[in-house]
Amino acid sequence: MINTNEKIKKFKNKTKEIILKEELKKNIISKKNLNIKIGFDPTSPDIHLGHTILLNKAKQFQENGHNIIIIIGDFTGMIGDPSGKQNTRKQLSKEEIITNSKTYKTQIFKILNEKNTKIVFNSSWLNKITTENFIKLTSKQTVAKILQRDDFNKRYKNKKSIHI
Secondary structure, eight states, X not given: OOOHHHHHHHHHHHHHHHHHHHHXXXXXXXXXXXXXXXXXXXXXXXXXXXXXXXXXXXXXXXXXXXXXXXXXXXXXXXXXXXXXXSSOOOOOOHHHHHHHHHHXXXXXXXXXXXXXXXXXXXXXHHTTOOHHHHHHHHTTOOHXXXXXXXXXXXXXXXXXXXXX
16 A cells, blocks of 8 residues: 555656656747756766666757757766665766766767767866855755655665765
C-alpha cells in the first residue's frame, strides 16, 4: 500500500512532467530553439550506456536545430557530490577530472555534432561562490528536507554516512 507521502511525491512528479510537456509543446509550435542541457560527472574515463541514450535523444534535438549544452561536473567531482547515489562519491583530483573529461568529449562527439555542441564546466560558476554565500545557501536547506530525498533517506536508514 502506498503511503500519503509517496502519493504526493508521485503527484508532484506527474504534475512537473505535464507542465514540462506543455512548455515543450509551446516552444516547438513557436519554433523557438530549445537549450537542452545534459550533465555528466567525470567519475570515470568512460561514459556508460545510460549516457548514450541521452546523447542519442540530444542528437535528435540537435538535428532539429536545438542547442545542446553538456555540463561537466568537474567541481562536484572534486568534492565527491553525494546526490543520486547510495554512497558518497569518491573525491577526484583536478588531474583525474581533466583526464576523464577529455575522454568524455571524444566519446560525446562520436554522437553529437561538435560544432553545434557547447561544453561547460560547473566550476565556472560554482568556484565563484563565496563562503558567506555558501553559508546563506545552506541555511535555506534543512536536514528534514534532505532526508525526504529517496537516496539520502535510504542511506540514513542503512546507517551509511551522509556528508554535509
